[in-house]
């Protein structure tokens with residue numbers, strides 16, 4: 001089934017961008033048509049992964065109502081050895097654009113939610129996309145919550161750091177439930193399976209379904225931003241585990 005998937009987290013640095021890029025890549029490699037969005041307008045990253053030569057317009061322009069989404073999707077399929085399968089809508093990483101984003105008023109945010117719902121409809125129903133993957137800013141940022149509200153499936157990424165787990169459960173209870181959203185959880189960067197960490201996993205399971213538990217692999221952290229892990233290392237355990245997660249998502 002066609003889906004818009006928002007990848008969110010309570011804390012920063014949990015692996016949202018890494019997972020968004022690799023999940024989108026696995027789906028595209030499976031023959032699905034995928035749109036990947038950089039909705040982390042405060043700290044855009046996807047341009048560092050895909051190094052697009054020419055970007056005519058950004059998601060910022062679409063959300064502000066200046067431009068149509070069709071014009072902002074860049075075909076990056078070549079990078080993953082495919083044709084017409086993976087498209088990215090980048091965010092404007094200029095200092096002015098980030099400043100402008102931070103000073104947005106509530107009215108803009110409400111309009112942005114409407115725009116996200118229009119984008120969903122257009123891509124999934126008119127442009128034949130199978131999946132939209134949205135990489136967001138961490139925490140209770142208005143735009144990230146909008147992307148959660150607009151999603152068919154929100155995914156929360158957390159580590160097994162105690163404050164991360166508590167914060168994740170808190171936003172599930174205080175925010176996701178209010179919007180009647182049931183997130184799936186990916187636990188990432190797991191360093192050990194001590195009794196204490198297992199208890200934290202049980203805490204997460206009280207509120208949500210966990211669809212994957214991924215260890216911390218040093219080779220991921222040291223890899224260049226511009227490389228896509230599942231392409232570079234198709235036989236690696238992390239790739240296999242992500243493929244299992246994707247099968248659950250599908």
Ligand SMILES: Nc1ncnc2c1ncn2[C@@H]1O[C@H](COP(=O)(O)OP(=O)(O)OP(=O)(O)O)[C@@H](O)[C@H]1O
Pocket residue numbers: 009011012013014015016017018019040043136137138188189190214215216217218219220221222
């Ligand atoms: N399983 C893992 N093992 C080791 N390193 C990882 C793992 N997952 C992600 N990382 C690394 O952790 C760092 C942070 O990941 P990433 O940028 O994807 O997080 P993020 O949640 O998008 O951060 P932000 O909240 O700042 O947007 C990166 O260097 C990434 O390569």
Ligand SMILES: [Mg+2]
Pocket residue numbers: 016017018040045135136
């Ligand atoms: Mg990120």
